[in-house]
Amino acid sequence: xxxxxxxxxxxxxxxxxxxxxxxxxxxxxxxxxxxxxxxxxxxxxxxxxxxxxxxxxxxxxxxxxxxxxxxxxxxxxxxxxxxxxxxxxxxxxxxxxxxxxxxxxxxxxxxxxxxxxxxxxxxxxxxxxxxxxxxxxxxxxxxxxxxxxxxxxxxxxxxxxxxxxxxxxxxxxxxxxxxxxxxxxxxxxxxxxxxxxxxxxxxxxxxxxxxxxxxxxxxxxxxxxxxxxxxxxxxxxxxxxxxxxxxxxxxxxxxxxxxxxxxxxxxxxxxxxxxxxxxxxxxxxxxxxxxxxxxxxxxxxxxxxxxxxxxxxxxxxxxxxxxxxxxxx
Numbered sequence: 001x002x003x004x005x006x007x008x009x010x011x012x013x014x015x016x017x018x019x020x021x022x023x024x025x026x027x028x029x030x031x032x033x034x035x036x037x038x039x040x041x042x043x044x045x046x047x048x049x050x051x052x053x054x055x056x057x058x059x060x061x062x063x064x065x066x067x068x069x070x071x072x073x074x075x076x077x078x079x080x081x082x083x084x085x086x087x088x089x090x091x092x093x094x095x096x097x098x099x100x101x102x103x104x105x106x107x108x109x110x111x112x113x114x115x116x117x118x119x120x121x122x123x124x125x126x127x128x129x130x131x132x133x134x135x136x137x138x139x140x141x142x143x144x145x146x147x148x149x150x151x152x153x154x155x156x157x158x159x160x161x162x163x164x165x166x167x168x169x170x171x172x173x174x175x176x177x178x179x180x181x182x183x184x185x186x187x188x189x190x191x192x193x194x195x196x197x198x199x200x201x202x203x204x205x206x207x208x209x210x211x212x213x214x215x216x217x218x219x220x221x222x223x224x225x226x227x228x229x230x231x232x233x234x235x236x237x238x239x240x241x242x243x244x245x246x247x248x249x250x251x252x253x254x255x256x257x258x259x260x261x262x263x264x265x266x267x268x269x270x271x272x273x274x275x276x277x278x279x280x281x282x283x284x285x286x287x288x289x290x291x292x293x294x295x296x297x298x299x300x301x302x303x304x305x306x307x308x309x310x311x312x313x314x315x316x317x318x319x320x321x322x323x324x325x326x327x328x329x
Contacts, residue, residue, distance in 0.1 A: 055310070056069065056070075058269065059268055059288040061290070069268050069312045086138075089103040089125050090102065090103055090168060090169055091167070093168070094163070095164060095166070096164070097159065102122045104124040117143065120143040123153070129196060132177075135199050135201065136198070137196055138202075140204065143209070144209045145209075156224060161179055161180060164176050165204060165228050167204070176231040177229060179226055179228045181226075182226045184210050187217075187219060187220065187223060190225065195207070201230070202229065202230035203228065203229050204228045205226065243315055244262060244264060247307045247320040248260045248320065250323050252300060255298050256300070257323070258294040267289050268312045270286070270287045270310065272295045272307050275303050275322075281306065304322050308320070
């Protein structure tokens with residue numbers, strides 16, 4: 001399941017870089033909602049962090065206003081995990097390399113990079129992304145070395161097509177992935193969509209650093225990606241969260257544009273788009289689901305508009321009808 005929370009954090013995979021193996025301490029990752037049962041206090045803390053998610057900031061929701069949406073999202077994520085055919089990895093084994101280590105959780109750093117394990121003997125799963133075993137590209141990273149010598153994925157470059165990567169969860173459920181290929185990319189030039197975005201089958205992509213260490217930048221010059229696919233059969237997952245419906249009854253009266261609310265309890269707001277002089281629709285404004293469903297634009301008579309609905313995972317509906325349908329000449 002591809003997530004849109006952090007991942008709204010998500011929403012910007014195209015800007016995501018791989019932090020990889022650095023000598024400098026990594027910053028705390030932002031919140032994500034794949035989690036094991038937590039105490040009421042932990043849930044409260046998680047909810048508070050989630051209320052600062054970019055999707056809630058976009059619609060200017062206060063922590064209090066965001067609370068119902070946050071609770072709804074936590075519940076949907078919990079149900080998704082319960083019904084998932086994937087697993088939350090706690091251990092990774094690579095028999096051909098004699099690797100057997102713990103898997104931490106990693107999020108997205110404030111600078112947009114994927115976080116790395118806190119312990120260089122461990123690997124880390126990109127928690128805001130796909131759950132291993134589900135359709136999509138799950139990602140695990142780990143250090144190649146440290147100041148004193150080799151780290152967990154020092155030998156990752158020795159993997160060959162056909163080798164196996166095995167993941168285990170806390171209950172010892174396991175999934176086996178078969179290596180398809182490996183490839184190195186210059187730092188900041190890795191194909192983000194290929195690594196994080198492919199959803200044609202259950203994939204696991206394992207990342208580490210390679211190449212020379214650039215002391216001026218505090219990181220290696222390249223990233224090594226090992227691409228693998230699930231050995232077992234994969235079934236299409238039931239989508240618990242329907243795509244938002246398009247807003248209806250969009251009307252324009254002078255400088256006033258209005259529409260009817262979408263009757264889905266996951267809708268967090270709406271986006272208004274306006275056609276420019278080049279004939280392209282560009283984003284104009286975001287309106288919270290808690291506000292009046294309207295937008296005022298002094299230049300409205302000169303433009304055409306449509307509106308979309310956005311849910312609490314950042315999924316955006318198809319456009320509403322365009323108003324006016326044709327511009328007066």
